[in-house]
Amino acid sequence: MPGKLPLAPHLGRAYVSKRSNGVLDAIFADQLRGNDANPLNLIRLVPAEGLDVSENPTPQFLSMRTKEAPMRTFLYPLVSAILLAASVLAGTWPASAQEKLTVYTYESFTADWGPGPAVKKAFEAECGCTLDFVAVADGVALLNRVRLEGAATKADIVLGLDTNLTAEAKATGLFSPHGAVIDVNVPGGWSDDIFVPFDYGYFAVVYDTEKLKNPPKSLKELVEGNADEKIVIQDPRTSTPGLGLLLWVRSVYGDKAPEAWAKLKAKVLTVTPGWSEAYGLFTKGEAPMVLSYTTSPAYHMVAENTERYQAASFEEGEYLQIEVAGITTSGAKNPLAEQFMAFMTGPKFQDVIPETNWMFPAGKTDKPLNPAFDKLVKPTKTLMFSPEEVAANRKAWVDEWLSVMSK
Amino acid sequence: MVTVNHPPLAGGQRGVDENATFAKHFRHSTPIAVLGNGEMQIRHPADSRVIAGIVALAAIALLIGGAFVGLILEGARDPSGAASAFDSYLFRVARFTLWQALLSTLLSVVPALLVARALSRHPRFFGRDLILQLFAVPLALPAIVAALGILALYGRAGYFAGVLTAIGGQGWPGIYGLSGILVAHAFFNLPLATRLFLEALGTVPADQWRLASQLGMGARPAFRLIEWPTLRAALPGVAGLVFMLCITSFTIVLTLGGGPRATTLEVAIYQALRFDFDPARAVTLTLLQIVLTFIVVLALMRLGANTVGDANLPVAPRRYLSPSIVETVLNAALIVLALLFVAGPMAATVTSGLGADLGRLAGESAVRQATLTSAVLALLAALLSVALSLSLVMARRALALNHRIGAKTLLEHATDTGAGFVLVVPPIVIGAGWFLLLRTVSDVFAIAPVMVVTVNAVMAMPFAIRAIRPGYDAASERHERLCLLLGITGWNRFRLVDWPSLRRPLATGFAFAMALSLGDLGVIALFGSDSLQTLPYLLLARMGSYRTMDAAGLALLLGLVCLALVLAASWLGRREKS
Numbered sequence: 001m002p003g004k005l006p007l008a009p010h011l012g013r014a015y016v017s018k019r020s021n022g023v024l025d026a027i028f029a030d031q032l033r034g035n036d037a038n039p040l041n042l043i044r045l046v047p048a049e050g051l052d053v054s055e056n057p058t059p060q061f062l063s064m065r066t067k068e069a070p071m072r073t074f075l076y077p078l079v080s081a082i083l084l085a086a087s088v089l090a091g092t093w094p095a096s097a098q099e100k101l102t103v104y105t106y107e108s109f110t111a112d113w114g115p116g117p118a119v120k121k122a123f124e125a126e127c128g129c130t131l132d133f134v135a136v137a138d139g140v141a142l143l144n145r146v147r148l149e150g151a152a153t154k155a156d157i158v159l160g161l162d163t164n165l166t167a168e169a170k171a172t173g174l175f176s177p178h179g180a181v182i183d184v185n186v187p188g189g190w191s192d193d194i195f196v197p198f199d200y201g202y203f204a205v206v207y208d209t210e211k212l213k214n215p216p217k218s219l220k221e222l223v224e225g226n227a228d229e230k231i232v233i234q235d236p237r238t239s240t241p242g243l244g245l246l247l248w249v250r251s252v253y254g255d256k257a258p259e260a261w262a263k264l265k266a267k268v269l270t271v272t273p274g275w276s277e278a279y280g281l282f283t284k285g286e287a288p289m290v291l292s293y294t295t296s297p298a299y300h301m302v303a304e305n306t307e308r309y310q311a312a313s314f315e316e317g318e319y320l321q322i323e324v325a326g327i328t329t330s331g332a333k334n335p336l337a338e339q340f341m342a343f344m345t346g347p348k349f350q351d352v353i354p355e356t357n358w359m360f361p362a363g364k365t366d367k368p369l370n371p372a373f374d375k376l377v378k379p380t381k382t383l384m385f386s387p388e389e390v391a392a393n394r395k396a397w398v399d400e401w402l403s404v405m406s407k
Numbered sequence: 408m409v410t411v412n413h414p415p416l417a418g419g420q421r422g423v424d425e426n427a428t429f430a431k432h433f434r435h436s437t438p439i440a441v442l443g444n445g446e447m448q449i450r451h452p453a454d455s456r457v458i459a460g461i462v463a464l465a466a467i468a469l470l471i472g473g474a475f476v477g478l479i480l481e482g483a484r485d486p487s488g489a490a491s492a493f494d495s496y497l498f499r500v501a502r503f504t505l506w507q508a509l510l511s512t513l514l515s516v517v518p519a520l521l522v523a524r525a526l527s528r529h530p531r532f533f534g535r536d537l538i539l540q541l542f543a544v545p546l547a548l549p550a551i552v553a554a555l556g557i558l559a560l561y562g563r564a565g566y567f568a569g570v571l572t573a574i575g576g577q578g579w580p581g582i583y584g585l586s587g588i589l590v591a592h593a594f595f596n597l598p599l600a601t602r603l604f605l606e607a608l609g610t611v612p613a614d615q616w617r618l619a620s621q622l623g624m625g626a627r628p629a630f631r632l633i634e635w636p637t638l639r640a641a642l643p644g645v646a647g648l649v650f651m652l653c654i655t656s657f658t659i660v661l662t663l664g665g666g667p668r669a670t671t672l673e674v675a676i677y678q679a680l681r682f683d684f685d686p687a688r689a690v691t692l693t694l695l696q697i698v699l700t701f702i703v704v705l706a707l708m709r710l711g712a713n714t715v716g717d718a719n720l721p722v723a724p725r726r727y728l729s730p731s732i733v734e735t736v737l738n739a740a741l742i743v744l745a746l747l748f749v750a751g752p753m754a755a756t757v758t759s760g761l762g763a764d765l766g767r768l769a770g771e772s773a774v775r776q777a778t779l780t781s782a783v784l785a786l787l788a789a790l791l792s793v794a795l796s797l798s799l800v801m802a803r804r805a806l807a808l809n810h811r812i813g814a815k816t817l818l819e820h821a822t823d824t825g826a827g828f829v830l831v832v833p834p835i836v837i838g839a840g841w842f843l844l845l846r847t848v849s850d851v852f853a854i855a856p857v858m859v860v861t862v863n864a865v866m867a868m869p870f871a872i873r874a875i876r877p878g879y880d881a882a883s884e885r886h887e888r889l890c891l892l893l894g895i896t897g898w899n900r901f902r903l904v905d906w907p908s909l910r911r912p913l914a915t916g917f918a919f920a921m922a923l924s925l926g927d928l929g930v931i932a933l934f935g936s937d938s939l940q941t942l943p944y945l946l947l948a949r950m951g952s953y954r955t956m957d958a959a960g961l962a963l964l965l966g967l968v969c970l971a972l973v974l975a976a977s978w979l980g981r982r983e984k985s
Contacts, residue, residue, distance in 0.1 A: 107948045107951065108948060108952040111948055111952060112773060113954075114952070134936050136935075136936065137932050137947075138951070140681055140682060141681070141932070141933075144681060144839075148839060148842040148843060149842070149846050150846055152846055168684075230563070235661060235667065235674075237667075237674065237682060238674070238677060238681065265666070268665075268666060269563070269581070269583060269665070270583050270662060270664065270665045270666065271661065271664075271665075271666050271667055272661060273657070273658055273661045273662065273674075275951065276947060276950035277661075277662050277950075280551065280555055280950055280958070281555075281558070284555060284558065284559065284564060286558055286563050286564050287563070299953045358952075358953070401667075402496065402667050403496075405666050405667045406666070406667045406670070
C-alpha cells in the first residue's frame, strides 16, 4: 500500500498508484540513482516476465530490487551442490596400493551379504597384500567387461563366469593357463587348463507350496501338465538361467526340443530379461513356479526361516551350472594370482560360499554344510553339455527357441 | 472488477506503442527490419546463441559419434554380423516394435491432451501442485519396479484380480501381452505428456482468455480457437518423445509382453552386444532403429502446426476462465481418473515398500552412500542437461528468427528435432563404444562418473528441450526487439530478460532430467561398480540376491528422493513473491 513506500508523500498520488506499470516509478528510480540511461530501468518498462498477474501484486517499486539479482537464490544452492558433488566423487576413487591383486567379479559376490568381504579379509591376512574386487552386474557382463578392456585389462583374475561362457572366454585369448594342479570336486569331474571352478549349483523349477499342491515330478510333466499352472522363465538371449533351461530341455528332449517348447509355451506366463525379474514376479505371487536353482529354498530356510518355497525334483535330472575363475594374460605376471587360485579352492574360501553365494562349494571345506542344504533336492542325474558343444550350438538353439516361442 | 484492474492495460499498451515508435526510428540504424506484416527479420552475423547451440550440438555429436567410432573400429574386424542381421526375424521384430510404440504413443498422448487441458482450465485447486509433482515420479522408477507396481494391481495375483475374475467368470489371466505393455507405457508416458502439454498451454497469453471471456466463448470454441492451436504446435514434439521412449522399451516389453513374440529392436541390440558381442550387428540395428524413428517422427511433424507467436505483452491481470458446471465435473472426473491410473501402481510400490525393514535399510552405509551418489549424479546430469537444452533452444530460436521466410536449414533441424534422436541410441551402445575407444588411453573406471553424468544428461535432453522450448519461444517473441534495441546480449540478456520468464520451464526441465537420471539403469549397469553405486543399481543388486523386500524398500526410498528433488526444483523455480 502507498503508506509503505518511504518517499511516497513527496511524489504525490500518481507515482505510487497500485499499477502504474512502472513507467513513472522507473523515472523516479533513475532520479534516485542518478543514472537515467540505465538499461535495467528500461527493462522495467517491459518487465521480462510479464506483469505480476497475481491477486495481490507486489508494488512495482518494491519488486525492482529483488529482480536485479534474480539468480542469487538459485545460484548459491547450485554452486554448493557442484562442490559437494565434486567432493563425493573424489572420495569414491580408490587409492592405489603397492602390492595388490585385482579380481573382477559379479555384483552379488562383493555385496555386504556376499562372500566378497569375508574372502577379502581372509586372503589379505594370508598374503599381506591388498585384494581389490571390481564388481559388474553379472557373469555375462563380466566377460564383456574383459572383452571390452582387451589385453589392457586391469583384472588379474576374473571370477564368476559359468561353463556356458568359458568356450567364448577362451576364444578371446585373454586368459592364461593356471599352473598348479587344482584339487576340486564338482559333479562329473573337472579338467580344464585355464579355468578353475569355485562353486556349482543346479537349475531347478522352484514352486510355491501354498499355491501348488502337486508339483511336476519330471520335465515331461512340466511340459505336458495343466496349462493353468504357470511358470515364469528367463530369456536365453539375455540371461544365464534362461540359457540353462534351454540347454536342460535340449539335453532331455534332444532334437524333439522344439516340440517340447511348443507344448511348454502354453504354461509360460512370461519370459523375463533376467533372473531378478522372474523371481520378483514369483515371490509376488504372479506364478506358482519359476526357473531358479535347487539351492534357492536354502536361502528362504536359512535367512527367512520359511519352507514355503521348494524346488521340484525331476526324474530326468537337473542341469548343472559350474562357476569358474581364470587368470588373465596380464594377471599371469602377478605372482599373487596363482596364490589366489590355490586359496580359492581351499577351505577358507569354500566355507564362505554356501551361505553367502547360495551355491555348493567346489573345494574342500572345514565346516559342515548348514543342515538346510541337506533338505534340498538331490539330482538323480546331472545333465550338462560341454562348453564346446554349447558354444557351437547356442545360436542355432536360441533361434530355434525363438521361432517356436514367437509363433 | 475489471475496470478497477485496468490501469496495466493502458500502461502495457503504452509500452508496446513506444516499442513501435522506437522501431520506426531505428529502422535504418539497427540490424532489425520491421516487415509489413509485423514480422521481423534479424540479421546478426554471429549470434552468441547460435554459437552456444553449435557447441552443444558438437558435444552431443561427440558423445554419440565417439561411441559409433569405437564400435565400428571394433566391428570392422568382423563385419559379417551387419549383413546377417537382416533376416525374417528382424523384420518381425521391427514390425512389432513399431506397432507397440505407435499404439503406446496414441494411448499416452491422447488422454494426456485431455488431462492437460482439464488441468489448465482449473489453475487453482487443492492438491494441484502435488499432482503435477507426482507426475514426474514415474520417470524415476526403474522399469521393473513400475512393472511390479502395475502387476500388483492388474496382475494375476493383483488387487483387482478378484473383481476381474468375478466379471470374467474364469481366472483372470493377468495383463501379460500387448495390453500389459500398453498399460505400462501409458503409466510412464501419460504423466510426462500431460506435464509437457500443460507447459505449452501455460504459454497462451492471458489476454486471449480475457478476450474469450469478453466474447462469451464457451468451452468448445475456446478449445478450438485457443487451446488446440497451442496443443497442436506442441503435439509432434511430445508425441515424438513418447514414441522414442516406447520404441526403445526393453524390460517392460520383455517382462509384461508374455513371451519372445513381444520383442523390440532394443532387445536385439542388447543381445548383439551382450551375448554375441557383435559390434557390427549392434551398430546396424541401432542405425535401423534410428531410421525407423526418423520416419515416424517425420510423419508426426505433419500433424503439428506452426503457430504464430504473440508478440504482445500479457497484460491481463489473470486468466479469465469460467468453466461451466458440467465441464468442471467432467474435468474433475478426468483428473481423478488420470490420478488414480498414475498413483495406483505408485501406491502399490509404497505399500510393498513399507513392508520392508526401512529402519535397517536407512542405517546401512551402502544405502546412504548410494542415495548420496544418486542425488549428486542426478543433480549434475540435470544441470548439464538443462544447460545443453537451453543452448539448443536458444540457437533454434535465433536461427528461426533468421529464417522466418524460407526453408529451415540443416542446422536448424539439428537443433530442433535432431538432438532428440539421442534417445533411440541405446545406452549400452554408447557405453560399449566409449569403452572400446577409451580403453587404451585412460582408466575407464576413473571416468565412470563422468560418463554416467554425461550420457544421462544427453539422454534427458529431449525432455528438457520439450519443457523449455515453449517458454523460451514465447518469451523471445515478446522480448526479441527490445533486446536488440537496447543491445542487451549474452549473459546480461540471460540474467535480466530470459531468466525471469524461464525460471519455471527451466525448473520443469530440470525436474524431468533429474528424475530420469535418478531412475537410470542402462548407463549405470555398464559403468557401475562397487565404487560407484546408485540407488537403482543397489535395488537391482538386492533383487538379484533374493532380497525382494529390501528392493521394495529401496524403490520407496528412490521414489521419495525423486519427489523431494522434484519438489525442491519446483520450489526454486517458483516466481518470487514480494
